[in-house]
Amino acid sequence: MTACRKKNVVILGSTGSIGLQTLDVIEKHADMFKLLGIAAKNEVSVLAEQIQRYHPAAAAVGDNLSYQELRSKAAKDCAVLSGLDGLCEIASWPEADIVVIAVSGAIGIKPTLAAIQSGKRVALANKETLVAAGDIVMKNARDNNADILPVDSEHSAVFQCLQGESQHLKKIWLTASGGPFKDLDKIQLDNVTVDMALKHPNWIMGPKITIDSATLMNKGLEVIEAHHLFGINYDKIDVVVQRESIIHSMVELLDGSFLAHLGSHDMRIPIQYALTFPDRVVSSAPALDFAALGALHFERPDMEKFPALALAYRAGQMGGTMPAVLNAANEIAVNRFLVREIAFTAIPLLVEKVMERHTPVNDPNLDTILQADEWARRMCREL
Numbered sequence: 560m561t562a563c564r565k566k567n568v569v570i571l572g573s574t575g576s577i578g579l580q581t582l583d584v585i586e587k588h589a590d591m592f593k594l595l596g597i598a599a600k601n602e603v604s605v606l607a608e609q610i611q612r613y614h615p616a617a618a619a620v621g622d623n624l625s626y627q628e629l630r631s632k633a634a635k636d637c638a639v640l641s642g643l644d645g646l647c648e649i650a651s652w653p654e655a656d657i658v659v660i661a662v663s664g665a666i667g668i669k670p671t672l673a674a675i676q677s678g679k680r681v682a683l684a685n686k687e688t689l690v691a692a693g694d695i696v697m698k699n700a701r702d703n704n705a706d707i708l709p710v711d712s713e714h715s716a717v718f719q720c721l722q723g724e725s726q727h728l729k730k731i732w733l734t735a736s737g738g739p740f741k742d743l744d745k746i747q748l749d750n751v752t753v754d755m756a757l758k759h760p761n762w763i764m765g766p767k768i769t770i771d772s773a774t775l776m777n778k779g780l781e782v783i784e785a786h787h788l789f790g791i792n793y794d795k796i797d798v799v800v801q802r803e804s805i806i807h808s809m810v811e812l813l814d815g816s817f818l819a820h821l822g823s824h825d826m827r828i829p830i831q832y833a834l835t836f837p838d839r840v841v842s843s844a845p846a847l848d849f850a851a852l853g854a855l856h857f858e859r860p861d862m863e864k865f866p867a868l869a870l871a872y873r874a875g876q877m878g879g880t881m882p883a884v885l886n887a888a889n890e891i892a893v894n895r896f897l898v899r900e901i902a903f904t905a906i907p908l909l910v911e912k913v914m915e916r917h918t919p920v921n922d923p924n925l926d927t928i929l930q931a932d933e934w935a936r937r938m939c940r941e942l
């Protein structure tokens with residue numbers, strides 16, 4: 560049997576949690592994939608090790624200082640690029656087949672568009688891009704015939720359940736673990752520390768998404784992400800708490816059937832599926848042991864205690880520039896909590912205040928979205 564040509568993969572955010580797990584998948588399936596490019600903000604020594612180990616053709620870093628440092632450490636035959644332009648260049652590298660967008664935050668918008676416009680398959684782990692600029696990103700994907708494959712576990716689950724069923728879809732059910740503070744009362748929530756918030760019960764993730772999971776903003780961003788990815792109205796997207804994170808999401812079909820995607824909490828499953836789709840290959844993820852698991856538990860999310868989820872629904876339904884404002888304000892509020900400037904419960908309050916001060920623009924172009932994003936960041940720092 561002759562092997563197919565290996566797929567060339569670019570990873571933006573190769574030093575983060577999703578990036579490292581993507582490298583793990585590529586290494587396990589070295590017969591199928593070759594690492595072509597990597598990028599990270601400023602983790603120069605990790606990037607240098609990755610260059611030595613995988614010999615990518617190109618690497619990109621966020622700023623000029625990191626560029627100088629990486630250029631001096633990297634192999635001579637590896638192109639080194641810097642800044643947002645560098646990210647976009649590596650995302651549209653001619654030999655690339657698949658671009659994994661695993662950077663955190665709205666910084667992912669332009670590189671995602673660059674990959675789409677050059678016809679790459681985009682494996683999207685960066686939900687902020689769809690939240691802020693979903694209409695533009697999805698239109699570009701349609702116009703350029705580019706596939707966007709979700710890496711977010713919930714959306715990968717929905718995507719898998721919908722294979723051959725999208726015309727029968729009635730409702731999407733996103734599952735949420737409920738985060739580490741599901742059972743705290745309001746006073747206890749006021750006293751949550753950064754260390755407490757950084758410990759997620761089920762998933763190991765980067766700091767931004769871990770805090771978002773604790774506030775339920777992550778689920779809110781995922782609701783907006785699902786709206787764009789699957790072209791479905793907000794009243795047909797619901798959230799249910801599934802404490803064990805074993806059901807990664809469900810679809811409800813017209814005839815009353817529900818299809819669910821189950822698996823262990825291992826991001827290598829959705830990452831790998833986005834790379835191999837429509838095929839499946841073996842993975843290193845541990846198998847599920849249902850008897851050991853015993854039971855699965857469901858409950859409604861508490862939107863009063865966790866107002867971020869309701870804010871995201873509101874921003875999504877208002878549309879225009881409002882989701883970009885929600886997202887940008889949240890990025891800054893989470894940062895301010897991480898540097899211990901504000902309390903945990905102030906995160907959604909700040910986001911709400913910024914949203915209230917914003918007059919949304921309908922059908923915004925990319926510049927208008929980026930301006931709204933910048934305005935919201937400034938406003939959230941000042942409040």
Ligand code: MG
Nearest residue numbers: 711712713781
């Ligand atoms: Mg998720």
